Amino acid sequence: MHPTRADLHQKAMQAAISVTLALGVACGQPPQPFEKDPTVTASAADSAEPSGADTADGDTASEAADDTASEDGAEDTGTTALGTCVGIVDPEELTACCAALSAACDAAFPDDWEAAYECAWGAASGCTPWGPPVPPVA
Amino acid sequence: MNPTFAADPAGRPVLDLRAVARPPDLSDAPAPSPEARAVAIRTWKGRMVNEHASAQVWASLLPQAMRAAVPPALLVGLPAAASDELRHAEQCAGVVLALGGDARAPLPTLSPLPQHDDVGPLEGFLRNILSVGCLSETVAVALIRAEHAELTPGPLRELLGTILADEIQHARLGWTALGLIAPKLDAAAKARTQAYLAVALAHQIEHELPLLPVVALPDDPALPQLGVCAGADARRLFFDCVEGAILPPLAGLGFDAAGAWAEARRRAAPLAAR
Structure with missing residues (x-):
């Protein structure tokens, strides 16, 4: 099944969030699990066209x-x-x-x-x- | 390998990767219209040049990092990233050839890597790795991940997957460096870095958005299967990536990330409007 735009967006956001976990590791903090539904502003997801x-x-x-x-x-x-x-x-x-x-x-x-x-x-x-x-x- | 050293009639160096590029087998990919094929070739040729130029940026970071006595465990990641980007350029050139294009392009003249002589070497390196690793590469991870997820299994998806894996490592290198260096900043250095953060974020807007034009692409379903994204989708992803992935960990370090982002959007207006 072809992924929806929402699927693509969520995969992309998860990938981006995952790389930032290196920050916590470097600071000696345990890595925080990233949210399954990362923050995506409704205005962005729902907007048909950018300004x-x-x-x-x-x-x-x-x-x-x-x-x-x-x-x-x-x-x-x-x-x-x-x-x-x-x-x-x-x-x-x-x-x-x-x-x-x-x-x-x-x-x-x-x-x-x-x-x-x-x-x-x-x-x-x-x-x-x-x-x-x-x-x-x- | 039989490298060639080419120049255009004006004497400027030309990147010629025809001899080293390995075209992926795109025979199972949907056949694009001539117009869409031209767009795909232009896109992948642009990526070829960009990846090659990115290698120069990573390589330029190495001497600055060495002057700053950055730990060897981090140093080794810099030439590795440069090597990755050179390989990516060859991979992109392969796609250009597979699409029937010509894997040659004059090299743009790059601005020199800022040395930030107004601050010490470690703080100067932090500024650059923040911009390159934490911002640019994290945005790249998001954009490439979206393109990768849209591709059906096949040689082009595999190719983009290897590029994505490398870009993930580059971004992690940036965040690791930030995590090691930022806690060592004194109050004055942290304030200067806070100010630079707004500059770097504005630079992201000015650098990334023109690469994601909202000009309409040919209406051809083959284009997404050739790794060409819709600019409007990518623009939304850019803003969400900054706000949802990049700003929170910066705030966790004690920076006023939201304030820097607001300042960046003011600086880069009207481009910064969603």
Whole structure:
């Protein structure tokens, strides 16, 4: 039987809680058994869409990319004609822009992986793929 | 192994794992549409780059930990984690190849690991391991566990299972280090770490959520069976993981975890809205 979303969520939460038990062991405390039904806020479980769901609209994402494509910085940084997300400050808007740009670049360069990657993730794009967990400075 | 050292036309290094990647047999997986396949390839290629870059982060922690005289039992976990991440990159590259993609990508330029020179070496290391091990890796465990649970038994589930097992160890390493070091902090150091906690949590929001876009994926039932999660579900899980798994043990150490989280959400607004 395919697991329900609630099943997936609970398994994920249990896994996350289980790794934190190492803290108690390191502190010399006996590990506490984690709850079978870990804390899951009702608002999260019941919410159909996150508050940023309006950006799920493809038009919105495209608009974000289109809007920034005309920025002066695009030509200066040598990016492709498909656009750039450089200069976008709002994180949600940046996410939508980068997703739209990535899809556009894949479509524009189906046989040239270097060009597609440079287009979507190069410095001129303003986007990064799966940024690594480099810690922040204080 | 016949390693190649590639660079793009601009001279930047290119990660090329075609020679070392072992494609899993995905012949039993549902065939995706061309659009969905492209999404899956992009996702796994991004993971390939990310895992490779994560190895650099773990490796960078080692000299800082050694300067802080971290016990050898913990030290050995750092290069082990780096080695794990390199293997994960190869595993992800294998999936890229199995999907018909090209397991090459220019490497992004990473920010250097913060040394936190404003504090002593042990406190500086604590900040970094808190961010990397306790926060990032614990969130990774939750997200990967959900993806793993959704996969039907087969080679891709096995592959993701091995990655999950390693990430669990990385997260445990972080929490173990925190448990050993945090009780040694004096009041001033604890106050500074409390302030840093808000910074690190805000960084999690800024780092993780853009990786979990709410942009609609192709409506293809094959995608979850190719390890591609729905961004909206993953976002809910991210917030629940922080609030349900990460904050309570931090509070147990005496930190004002809820206050730090509230401050982090203020810093990262409007992204921090659920």
